[in-house]
Amino acid sequence: MRVILFDIDTLRSDHLGCYGYGRDTSPAIDAIAQEGVRFGNYYCPNAPCLPSRASLITGRYGVRTGVVGHGGTAADMRLQGESRHFRDNCSDNGLFMQFRRAGMHTVSFSTFAERHSSWWFNAGFNECFNVGKCGNESAGEVTPHVLDWLRRKGREDNWFLHVHYWDPHTPYRAPAEFGNPFAGQPLPDDWISEEIFAQHLLHVGPHGANEINMWDDTQFPQFPRHPGSLKTREDMKAMMDSYDCGIRWTDDNIAQIVDLVKEMGLYEDLAVIITSDHGENMGELGLYGEHGTADEPTCHIPMIIKWPGGMRGFVDQGFHDNVDLAPTIQELLGTKMLGRYDYDGLSYAQTLLTGQDCSKDHLVLTQCAHVCQRAARFDDYLYLRTVHGGYHLFPQEMLFNVKEDPHQLHNLARERPELCEKGARLILNWNETVMKKSDSDADPMWTVMREGGPEHARGMLEAYIKRLEGTPRADQIPLLREMYQGCT
Template sequence: MKIIMISLDTMRASRLGCYGYAKPTSPYIDEIASQGVLFENAYAADIPTEVAHTGIFTGKVGLTTGVVSHGSELGVLPKSTEWLPTMLRSAGFTTGAVDNLYQLKEWFARGYRYYINSVGGKRWIDGRTINDLAKPWIRDHKDEDFFLFLHYWDPHTPYLPPERYISPFYEAGRNPYDPSNRSMEAAYNHMAYPFFKHHHYDLLGSVTDADYINALYDAEVRYLDDLLRELDGYLEEQGIREVTLLVLFGDHGESLTEHGIYWDHCGLYEPTVHVPVIMRWPEAVPAGRRVKGLVQQVDLMPTVLEAARMAALSGIDAARLAAPAGLDGRSLWNAIRGESDRTHEAVYLSECAWQAARGIRTERYKFIRTHDAGPFSRPPRELYDLHADPEETVNLAETYAETADALERQLDGWVSAKLQGRQDPMERQLQELGLPFRNRIEKILEGVGLTWEEWLRDPQRERFDALHAQKAHGRVPGAAK
């Protein structure tokens, strides 16, 4: 048996054809979905990248592991926590990864016999690098029972797809740098601008058309789709496609200007927390199945373990593949077989990076409570009727106060049950270190001689750019060295 889990970093479900998108971003992903099972309402319980992947490989949400933030020194995963690659390796699978999350936290390399760090000389990791590193490994281990984790970053900022992928998504003759187009003003004058200037905007030039940046995101998705086509073709060439369990998942999605979030993955809104999950295994997964009910990423660990037990492989110790006690995830196999249409009646949501918030998503409603809005403006409570308002534009927290109160009580009860008297790691993060991404902005501002409070009062792009340019020429009074 071969198991390949593929993280499609920053992949928004609603930007894929198999999830209803009309533009041609994903013809091959759509084909994979038609050959297996697609989960229509899969959710990232914890965002962004660090906490999402920690949950995927432990089968536990952040409140269970204690890892709730991203890039924080307070986040530590005990070595006693069961970890999917470690379990598979101990059972006899050859384990490998093409990934760079080890750069973030050491635990992402646990359990791998072969960990190929995809970080190279380029500023960003192109999916071409992932394919070029993965294919020789697959060739060398194709006769073994293996587990391979591949981490593609192509839909993530900065959106820098090959030029030929842009034209299907951006109107011919339209000028993305037209000075009369004012659609980028809100993004350029946002509180988070200092961070994105370096990490995104400067790499694209002085874009004035927000639609162009959205088109670049779509082009990145299509580029990745072609890379997955190439990878799958290689599995066929090596004669292992039919015996491979292929799992595609998004760690989180991406907001493309919705809710005042400009090309980033924060906020517990659908563009960021609704993610694709697709599985194909010709030996056991029925083709064309679509599961409509709520599932979440932490369901993947027990699902993969059950699949490995189902394979009944000689040389594999099935006793070591039993799902550990205390998982928040539940195996998806009942849903895959059509015996159920969900694994959860409600999914609980959390973030603690750009902003700190928790939420609950039921079949109809979403309730969000913001603890710290960071560089955003957020009401303390939000309630959305996803049947009537799928884009979450009308906050009903006051209009339907009883519904909001009931969901808040449910959320509070869940948090209390998870903590069991322990300190809330989100509260600790906010009290001791603050929001990680606000801290990043503060350091950038310090470098040009501004404080957070000054920026808060006057977050103007032109002002920051002028100070940044002066700093580059050594002319900023009091700038940090």
């Protein structure tokens, strides 16, 4: 058997044609979706990059892995401890190890482990190819190595390739010669009106229109597609174009790999998995070019799987999250668990093979790198509860009907208190259930809080307040101080 997993960083599902996007960003991905199963409500339960991939690899939520942030204790995988023998159970049962134990030669083309000092990510790989730029590389630097490997070894049987592309991630870096195929096209969903954009210009908090570079408006000359700030709606449209260019450039590189596999006569029996670690806020909640919340744009991700002998052109609309992939692969490959280990995820192998509904009733989402938030995704709603807003002025509770209001413009928390109660109860029940299975009595979200708050907000409050002084946003400084009293 041969398998390729395309791991595309920061890819919003609603910016792909197969998920209904009006721009031609993803013809290669769309074609693969027509030959397999597309999951319409698939989520990253622990955002952003590092926590998400920890959940993907282990099949466990961050409450159990301990990884929910980008710094401090909560950026390291918990050690197994006394029960560990010669090897740890997580390495033996992780996602990539399933392919290795099924008899496949496993190869990763990724810089992720080095970028986040997360070497557990490489467990299960026979070969790891790192171009050495810690996530600042473009797809054009990765694809030639994948093509070379395929030409040399692709006709051998039983291999698994993990191909990681960063291009939709900030800073947007599609090469200049790629141009902008969307320059003359309007935005498919032009929801940011002049009035809404004027509100965005008054937004307080990192990665707003005035501070695309998190806390300031620095623009780096080596990344001309990535602005330092947005002054007009035309600037906003240009930034949206740059994000879409990153997606299309990635898709073109996927097409090169798929075309070679077809040329070699290997495609028909090839399994293909396409997914992302998280999405991207592009104006939602006033944020641009960041994945710093536990909301719909950040946590809703694509999952497309073409599996030999499986369903073709099938769409599953049930709730799933990325801890479900490891048990699914285990069932599909027939591998067994080693040692005393269990997944939090549920297998949807039968969805791929027969179309059976294997979905969940609801999901709980967590973000602790930029803010400390938990969210419940149920029915048509997203309930969002903020513990630390990362120096945004978010209310404690937000509720959105994401089916009718996908860009989260109307907070229904005051209008629908009964739904807020339901969302809060789902989060509480979920947290207690997962904590009962944890080897630690510490909820890592509260570890983040005790260590000074989210990594990307630590020590920034006073410097940011100075930036706000003398600007049209200065009148919000007292509220900012009140909300974050005791923080620095």
